Amino acid sequence: MLTLQCPYCGARVEETELAPGGEAHLKRFGPGSSDADFESYMFARKNPKGVHFERWRHAYGCGKWFLAARCTATLEVFGTYPAQTTEPPADLIAKIKEKRPTWEGYK
Amino acid sequence: MSDAVSALNGQTHDGFARVAEAGLRGMVTIRADLGSAALAGALAALGLSVPAQRGIVSAGGKAVGWMSPDELLLLCDYAQAPQIAADLTSALADEHALVTVVSDARALFTVQGAKADQVLMKLCPVDFATLPEGELRRTRAAQVAAALWRSGPDEISIVCFRSVAGYMMGLLEVASRKGGEIF
Amino acid sequence: MSTRLAKGGRLIDRAKPLNFTFNDKPLRGYAGDTLASALLGAGQVMLGRSFKYHRPRGLVASGVEEPNALVGLGRNARFEPDQRTTTTELFEGAETRSQNHWPSLDFDVGEINDKLYKFFPAGFYYKTFMFPRFAWKHLFEPIVRQSAGLGGVPREADVDRYEQAYAYTDVLVAGGGVAGLAAALREARTGKRVMVLEQTPHWGGRAPVDGGQIDGQAAADWISNAVQTLEGMDNVTLRTRTMLAGLHDHGYAIGYQSVGDATPGDGRPRHRLWRIRAGLTITATGAIERPLAFAGNDVPGVMLAGAVRDYIVNWGVSPGDRTVIVTNNDDAYRTALAVLDAGLTVAAVIDAREHASGPLAQKLRERGVRVLEGRGIAKVHGRKAVTGVAICAQAGEGGVVEQIACDCVAMSGGWSPVVHLWSHCGGKLTWDNTHAMFRPDPDRPPLGDAGQPLARAVGAANGLLTLPEIMAEADLPAVAEPEAPLAPVWVMPAGAKEALKFKSFLDYQNDVKVSDVQLAAREGYESVEHTKRYTTLGMATDQGKLSNINGLAVLSDALGQPIPATGTTTFRPPYTPISFGAIAAEARGEIFQPLRRTPMHAWHESHGVAWEPVGLWRRPYTYPRTGESHRTAVNREITNTRSNVGLLDASTLGKILVKGPDAGRFLDLMYTNMMSTLPVGKCRYGLMCNDNGFLMDDGVVVRLSEDSWLCHTTSGGADRIHGHMEDWLQCEWWDFKVYTANLTEQFAQVAVVGPKARLLLEKLGGMDVSAEALPFMTFAEGTLGGFDARVFRISFSGELSYEIAVPAAQGLAFWQALHDAGAEFGAMPYGTEALHVMRAEKGFIMIGDESDGTVIPQDLGLSWAISKKKADYIGKRAQERSHMTDPDRWQLVGLETLDGLVLPDGVYAVADGYNANGQRHTQGRVTSTYFSPTLGRGIAMGLVKHGPARMGEVLDFPADKGAVIKARIVDPVFYDKEGKKQNV
Structure with missing residues (x-):
């Protein structure tokens, strides 16, 4: 069972206080978008063995959604950060690259 | 107003700690920019201040706790809550804020005694050994959301939703039964 | 025969005898005994029958690895099967019962299976599935069902209580032997928080039995000093009787504490499950001795050498008068010495090694014991108890060279580190050729949340099998008798023939023999995981603690490959079985799950309510009066509401306050219709879809002020919809200035419904509720x-209707006031079923009936509630997909049966032709169906292909038993089509 630090309230909490929300940094495609873009936004999800970015909500705590960078194979957590961003913070990406030199990078 | 009753009407239970539904308590939710000067001023007028992250500040029978980066919970006398909410609303009229009375939406419990921590150790994934005074921890008590803090010597207060007050009392009663002392 | 020795037994208190029974026979043991030591001390060698062959079985071990000696313990509401006697403390009045036999332990009909062993080979079950086909159902299944299961099922609810507790620590030490204590001391001295768990009631592990010196003190003295030191440290928590069951991701560990097992009924919880979060877990779990596979190695009286030593030293129990030691290593010689020290006889030591010349062997020879080198056991004599052994050359095929009479055989195949915890969370193992064992690979530990090692193995669990090695790891000097190297011997003799291998057991609990594993290999099973499942090796409740390595070795040999090439099976938690009670803990009875109560809950209860669960809420379904069925009660409530006035507890409706300069813009995105244009003081029905276009919730939205709206949701939907709003606000439109607050529970809400509703409210007084002051779809605030x-002037019934919200703390009083004032108008409470029928009479949809996650508002004739003007709303893009705009989509209609009866719920309307599976094509289905007392007939709603264009057509709905019900497509609004009644 995972432990993640909520970047909003600062508490390190166990998974039972959290609700998972799937892949992070999805770009919404609304009216006017192509079928392909909409399909990709609505249905296509990454399923990597390794570095992954996810949405979590501190559901039993402060109620905020945050994002986490995690290794799906070892469950190592590289960091958590607020949800109000369209891509992972640069310092986090640098940290992951240092720990996973063969990682192909974000996107 | 005279007809107002709390969810469990002050029910208590004596185990190795004393658990009690604390009756009616005024509560006001404030959603605002917590750095706002108007907010600080309005709280100062009540003898309170804006709590730090996960903090709870108490003074003169009132308290205000940090619920999230843009939400506070103010505790006061039940009867005072509407007026305090109205005052805060006008104090924050010029900013983007939401102030609303939630006294009736919640139930408040206390667990008292030297072994109060042990009751909640059984229900909440929280390290009570390192939970300081002045921290408000929002967490889970078994299957429901709860917020708790040290409200006095050997006393922990817990807030949950009103509809699950009976469930919360059931949890606290079972967890505090004599013979269930952990240490 | 086993017996209690006149003296000795470091763990028992002879001044405190305890009475207990075994199969109703009164027996006596002492405080400090386990059930196992007490039974053995009372002369009970045979304790049960084996699972498959019903062979007589006795104790093999003295700890958690015991496969055989499981008993039913207690009676009635405290009965529990399969209790491991070796880990259960004896208590006064304990009632134990042997298992797996009929009619009695001594005479068991099932023993016939043992004679038929050739018909129960490896994969027996699988083979019965295969051929002949008829045999499974008619022959094998009835037999297997009859004999399946180990132990009996408790017939009464468990009267004991159980609990869980959370704990946090920097260092968690699993195991309170000398390695664990030394590690704990070292970590504790750095100031870290340390928690030490020991599964038995005693500290020190094997060291007090095995002897030796630590840091210049006798092992037992060092242990008590170490425990005393740890007890004196504030940062240390020590717990005995607590087994670390599993080590999981990010240092989550499950501890299982026996609290009141030995004191039933004293008010304490029986078990406590610890949910521990540890920075580092030190696995100091010791090692488990391996049996040797020889014919008859399961006859009662054949035990692990270490266990024989334990029973003598710890509990003053002699497993037998004349013991034969059979071994491939030096440690078993310690058992021989313990037997001698107890004044008992060692008939011989059978050493499989060519030479036994270590100092321990020398010591034994000096005491006059015969040590046979290069020998093995060909066969054990005896059935219910050992009577002797036939000796052979280990290198041969089993030709008997000598017979030795004995009543106990102490065997040792070497020791395997307990690597379970290390492995649970991904720690890897390495093969140690010298000791013929898997040990933790320190370079590949399980990893924690920061990629750091989550566990460290110490002591015997780390593959250090001698006291000096173990203590050296903790930088402490220690002395013990040196040991000569072990010889890897798995099967005895090396060239054993089939007849012997058929009786050489690897897995005692599941009756898996050497021959079974070899057969599996011959049949093509190469993967150890497959072999395990095929033979059931290691799949019993002991999880292969004794059989694992031996089975691997036999399989590897059969496959002609080294053991590490075969690998191990997966170690899974819990390490030893834990009780269901501990897993459930407080979640039983009244608090099995949260029950959400409205402020009026108690009133409903005292007025004969029949409840309907809605999410975690309980809502009144109906209030049957004496002599009324639910259906007649519902009909009464509807008729009364439509003719007088009905009162509904609507407190569960979700109420979400949405406020801010961008609230209107936000709600325009959340709802399919326009909410920003709603005038202050007005109400509007709104639909909410997910971004995949499907309808997810509905409710009335109220504009409270210029910048605030109150959104009503369905009863089950409040938390979900509030979460949905917050998700979009936080993660997509975080630039919007909008705050939300879920006020669902702040208010009690009552629907006052019916033609006399206004009269009732006017009687209460305080507010102008006239049609002029408070028209339909508006709201007002005041004092009532x-x-x-x-x-709120809103209606879900088609009647004149007010929904009134008051602070929840006054909800009950308000509800009561309505009843008091309403008596003269015939006010009656009504429940959710009346609500449902009335809304169906009006053709109003219900989320969860008309919608099921695949329905869009356009299917339900709700296009009027979808804004054409808005550039975007959640679900809009999805609803533009070709499948969503397909005119062939099934659409909402009303359905009237030709005979006036009620259509069954969920039935399908068939169309011409058949699909590829030979099923009728369908063209529609029923989504809601009720008896309408207002119309005096069955009414239904359904989704039908091209439905709205087919008014008057009759459809066929096949129902049960070949019946076909005919129903006509009609307008879904059955009652007051013009909406006059609600708008008065």
Whole structure:
């Protein structure tokens, strides 16, 4: 069972206080978008063995959604950060690259 | 107003700690920019201040706790809550804020005694050994959301939703039964 | 025969005898005994029958690895099967019962299976599935069902209580032997928080039995000093009787504490499950001795050498008068010495090694014991108890060279580190050729949340099998008798023939023999995981603690490959079985799950309510009066509401306050229709879809002020919809200035419904509720009968209707006031079923009936509630997909049966032709169906292909038993089509 630090309230909490929300940094495609873009936004999800970015909500705590960078194979957590961003913070990406030199990078 | 009753009407239970539904308590939710000067001023007028992250500040029978980066919970006398909410609303009229009375939406419990921590150790994934005074921890008590803090010597207060007050009392009663002392 | 020795037994208190029974026979043991030591001390060698062959079985071990000696313990509401006697403390009045036999332990009909062993080979079950086909159902299944299961099922609810507790620590030490204590001391001295768990009631592990010196003190003295030191440290928590069951991701560990097992009924919880979060877990779990596979190695009286030593030293129990030691290593010689020291006889030591010349062997020879080198056991004599052994050359095929009479055989195949915890969370193992064992690979530990090692193995669990090695790891000097190297011997003799291998057991609990594993290999099973499942090796409740390595070795040999090439099976938690009670803990009875109560809950209860669960809420379904069925009660409630006035507890409706300069813009995105244009004081029905276009919730939205709206949701939907709003606000439109607050529970809400509703409210007084002051789809705030109230003129029934919200703390009083004032108008409460019928009579949809996650608002004739003007709303893009705009989509209609009866719920309307599976094509289905007392007939709603264009057509709905019900497509609004009644 995972432990993640909520970047909003600062508490390190166990998974039972959290609700998972799937892949992070999805770009919404609304009216006017192509079928392909909409399909990709609505249905296509990454399923990597390794570095992954996810949405979590501190559901039993402060109620905020945050994002986490995690290794799906070892469950190592590289960091958590607020949800109000369209891509992972640069310092986090640098940290992951240092720990996973063969990682192909974000996107 | 005279007809107002709390969810469990002050029910208590004596185990190795004393658990009690604390009756009616005024509560006001404030959603605002917590750095706002108007907010600080309005709280100062009540003898309170804006709590730090996960903090709870108490003074003169009132308290205000940090619920999230843009939400506070103010505790006061039940009867005072509407007026305090109205005052805060006008104090924050010029900013983007939401102030609303939630006294009736919640139930408040206390667990008292030297072994109060042990009751909640059984229900909440929280390290009570390192939970300081002045921290408000929002967490889970078994299957429901709860917020708790040290409200006095050997006393922990817990807030949950009103509809699950009976469930919360059931949890606290079972967890505090004599013979269930952990240490 | 086993017996209690006149002296000795470091763990028992002879001044405190305890009475207990075994199969109703009164027996006596001492405080400090386990059930196992007490039974053995009372002369009970045979304790049960084996699972498959019903062979007589006795104790093999003295700890958690015991496969055989499981008993039913207690009676009635405290009965529990399969209790491991070796880990259960004896208590006064304990009632134990042997298992797996009929009619008695001594005479068991099932023993016939043992004679038929050739018909129960490896994969027996699988083979019965295969051929002949008829045999499974008619022959094998009835037999297997009859004999399946180990132990009996408790017939009464468990009267004991159980609990869980959370704990946090920097260092968690699993195991309170000398390695664990030394590690704990070292970590504790750095100031870290340390928690030490020991599964038995005693500290020190094997060291007090095995002897030796630590840091210049006798092992037992060092242990008590170490425990005393740890007890004196504030940062250390020590717990005995607590087994670390599993080590999981990010240092989550499950501890299982026996609290009141030995004191039933004293008010304490029986078990406590610890949910521990540890920075580092030190696995100091010791090692488990391996049996040797020889014919008859399961006859009662054949035990692990270490266990024989334990029973003598710890509990003063002699497993037998004349013991034969059979071994491939030096440690078993310690058992021989313990037997001698107890004044008992060692008939011989059978050493499989060519030479036994270590100092321990020398010591034994000096005491006059015969040590046979290069020998093995060909066969054990005896059935219910050992009577002797036939000796052979280990290198041969089993030709008997000598017979030795004995009543106990102490065997040792070497020791395997307990690597379970290390492995649970991904720690890897390495093969140690010298000791023929898997040990933790320190370079590949399980990893924690920061990629750091989550566990460290110490002591025997780390593959250090001698005291000096173990203590050296903790930088402490220690002395013990040196040991000569072990010889890897798995099967005895090396060239054993089939007849012997058929009786050489690897897995005692599941009756898996050497021959079974070899057969599996011959049949093509190469993967150890497959072999395990095929033979059931290691799949019993002991999880292969004794059989694992031996089975691997036999399989590897059969496959002609080294053991590490075969690998191990997966180690899974829990390490030893834990009780269901501990897993459930407080979640039983009244608090099995949260029950959400409205402020009026108790009133409903005292007025004969029949409840309907809605999410975690309980809502009144109906209030049957004496002599009324639910259906007649519902009909009464509907008729009364439509003719007088009905009162509904609507407190569970979700109420979400949405406020801010961008709230209107936000709600335009959340709802399919326009909410920003709603005038202050007005109400509007709204639909909410997910971004995949499907309808997810509905409710009335109220504009409270210029910048605030109150959104009503369905009863089950409040938390979900509030979460949905917050998700979009936080993660997509975080630039919007909008705050939300879920006020669902702040208000009690009552629907006052019916032609006399206004009269009732006027009687309460305080607010103008006239049609002029408070027209349909508006709201007003004020005081009603002295209550602070917000009154909404909305209707879900088609009648004149007010929904009134008051602070929840006054909800009950308000509800009561309505009843008091309403008596003269015939006010009656009504429940959710009446609500459902009335809404169906009006053709109003219900989320969860008309919608099921695949329905879009356009299917339900709700296009009027979808804004054409808005550039975007959640679900809009999805609803533009070709499948969503397909005119062939099934659409909402009303359905009237030709015979006036009620259509079954969920039935399909068939169309011409058949699909590829030979099923009728369908063209529609029923989504809601009720008896309408207002119309005196069955009414239904359904989704039908091209439905709205087919008014008057009759459809066929096949129902049960070949019946076909005919129903006509009609307008879904059955009652007051013009909506006059609600708008008065």
